[in-house]
Every structure is written in structure tokens, then in C-alpha cells.
Amino acid sequence: MEYTMNALSRMMNVFISPQTTFEAERQKPMWLFPFVLYLILMVGWTVMVKPVLQQQQMEIAIEKMQERGMTQEQIDQAVEGMNKMGGVFMWISTFISQIIMFLIVSAVWLFVGNILAGGSLKFPHAMSVTAYSWLVVVVGLLIKAPIILSKQTINVHFSPAAFLSNEESFIYKLLSQFDLFNIWCFFIVTIGISALTGKKSKQIWPWTALLFLLYFVGASAMQSTFGR
Template identity: 30%
Template sequence: MDEEKNLQQSPELQTSGQFEQLSNADAMSGIFTAPGETFETIANTPKKNYWILPVLVAVVIGLISTFLFMQDAELTSKTMEKQKEKMREKFQESVQQGKMTQEDSDKALESMNPSGMMFKVFGFGGAIVGPFIILLLLSVFYLIALKIMKGQFDFTNILNVVGLAMLIGSIGSLIAVVISVLKGNMVTIGPSLLFSEESVGQKIYTLLTKIDLFSIWFYAVIAIGLSKVGRVSIAKSSAIVFGLWIVYILVSSFVF
């Protein structure tokens, strides 16, 4: 009787015999072909670090994207000039308020020079460490969210969900860079392709650049994954995942 009761209380024990552990290649391809089944299998088989290889692939793709971007001098110059203008205004406010010196402001702006070594260091360095930072931050956010929802999960599987989904985001970034090089202007694959910054204004255009198809796909896969590994409803996981994303794009578009 006790054994039967334990099986009823533990879905993982009840279903683990029905699943065969995936190889890394199967898990990575499954993200694109059948994410629900892939994460269901991951949740019901012995713990394995599926996240490592896709994050390393994301690093490689990020380095390729950065290289392509930096090879186009006109595109990098145009993009960084817009960024420098924004930062120049913020730095000037800080200088006037005594929070930084004019010399520090000049050095910071100089590091954004596309032809400078610091720009390349930050660019390629960001491509290397960026995926790991994103992996950790998102995983911690979702860990807290699943705890609040009283989900049954292992942190390794949250890492697996985010890490595997990052394949989608990195491929989207590479495609966006290729299109940007062809168009001569930084774009994302979404509504920003239909508008210019001049036609809708800087803040609205910034918002549109963050709503791209690959981001929606990325977060949809994460929502599916968290639902499977955390044993919560897809409605709850989607509300958390897309809710946090919407807050992020609104704050980053209109506040900063």
C-alpha cells in the first residue's frame, strides 16, 4: 500500500520507465522539431547537463555574428554613432552632477570607437561571456518563479530549458546581423523591418526592435520547457515567461 501511495505522489517515478534518455544531439534537434516531447523526456529521465553544448554553440554563433558585424565598417560606425549620442547625453548629465569627470566621460566614449581595440575586446568578450550571463540570470528568475508556483523541479533542468532554447536566440541574432549587413542598418526580424526610426520615433522604434520573431519563439520554447520540467500548467509558465519579457522590453524601451 505504501509503495502504491508513493507512486501516485511522484509523477516522475510513475513515468520514468516510459522514456529513454536523450543524447545531446537529440535534445538540441528536438528543440526545433518537438520541444514539448523533448522537455518531457528530459524531465522524466536521469539528470544530465544538456545545457553545456548548446551554450557553447551559442558562443560560437555569437562570435561569428560579432565578426560579421565588425567587418562592415559603415554599419558599425552608423550603429555606434547612435549609441554614442545617447551615452554622451547621459555622461554630460553625470559630469554636471559631479558623478564623473570629463576625462572619464571622454575615455568611456573613446572605448565605443568602432576602430578602437577596446570596442573589439568588448564586442568579442561580450559574445563569449554574454550567453553564460543570460543563462544564469534567466535561470535564477525562473527558479524563483517556479518556487512561487510550487513547481516540482531540479535547477539543472531549468538550465537545460534555457540553454537549449538559446540555440534559437543565437540563430536569430546571426540571421538579423546578415540582414543588417545587407540593408546597411541594424534590424531585427520583426515589425521593425516595416518602419524606420524617423517614421515612428526613437522609443517606439526601440520597442519594435525588441519584438522579433525569434525572441517570441525563444520564450515560447522556454514556457513549454518550464511547464514540463516544473510540472506546472502551460498557462502559468507562459504568464511568467512572457510577463517578465514584456516588463523588460517596456522598461528598456521607455525608461532607459
């Protein structure tokens, strides 16, 4: 069956019929379009929540400086420097980090498809899996943006963490990773690798589930150690 679905249709279908999207991607990868859209939406989200994001990052930085025993004068000077360079640095670091993470995550899905699942997956196909699955995540961020602005905190989750009050605890950070949109992303990734390799989902999902779980634990540990 020949899939002639255009890029827009593929991006729309990934939310309602991901199998169809990835069948089309198998014949002709169009990973660049969803990735560019992801970057645009990510920029939009960052603009929307920038005041909250910067304030939270500033509070974390001040807390770390206090832990290192810096004087108030030194902290004030550092804060002034961050205020001058913070905006530019945030945009540059966000853009670069997104591209690096995109390539790393795509390499992970390539490893899953070819080595762990024993399929035949090309790197453009792996990038398709990453790009389309990330659309789900960024849409989730946009949905949360009004709540973030209302509550003045980045810690907004559609997960079991919403029922906990101690945002500093490891269990809170771990449960926050089990967000509705992260779980949705997991299913998109599993369906994508399955469709692109021709393997059954039952051969794919244990590996993707394991890697998602490892990421959740690692991200939670990093947040507990270096931030909020």
C-alpha cells in the same frame, strides 16, 4: 517512459518538438551542450556583423561624448583609444556578459517554476530552459546577418517595427522586441518549464508572458536612454 535522446537530438528537436526535448532534460539535464553551441554561434554572428556592430557602437559613443561637451580633439583621442582596445574589449565583454546573463535568466526561470507556478524545478533544469530557448534566438540572429550586412545596420527585425521609419522612437524599440524569434523563445520557455515541473502550460504562460513583457519594456527604455 525512458528518454535516451542524446544532446544533438535534443538540440535539433527543440525546434520541432520541444516537449520531447524537455521530457528528456527532465530525466537527465544536458544544458552545457546547447549553451556551448549558443556561445559558438554567437561568436560566429559577431564575427559576421563585426564591422556594422563596431561602427554603430562608435557612432553612439561619439554622440554621447558630444552631448557631454567634449572637444573634437578629445573625441578623436577617445576614438583612437577605442579603436585600439575595441576588438579585445568587445570579445571579453561579450563572453562575460553572456555567462552572467545566462545565470541570471536561469535564476528567473527557477523562480517562475518553483515560486510562481508552485512546481519543483532544479537549477540545472532552469539552465536547460535558458540554453535551449537561446538557441532559437541565436539562429534568428544568424538568419538576419546577411540583411544586417546588406543594410549596414543592426536594426533588422522580423517584427511590427519593420513597418516604422523612426528608429529612435520608444515605440519602435518596443515593437522591435516583439520579434518572431523572441516570441518563439517565449513558447520554448513556457513549454520547457511546463515539461520540467509537470505543470500545465496554462499555469506557466501568464508568468512567462509577464516577464517577457517586462523585459521588452525595460530593454526598450534602456535603449532609448543609453543607445540606439
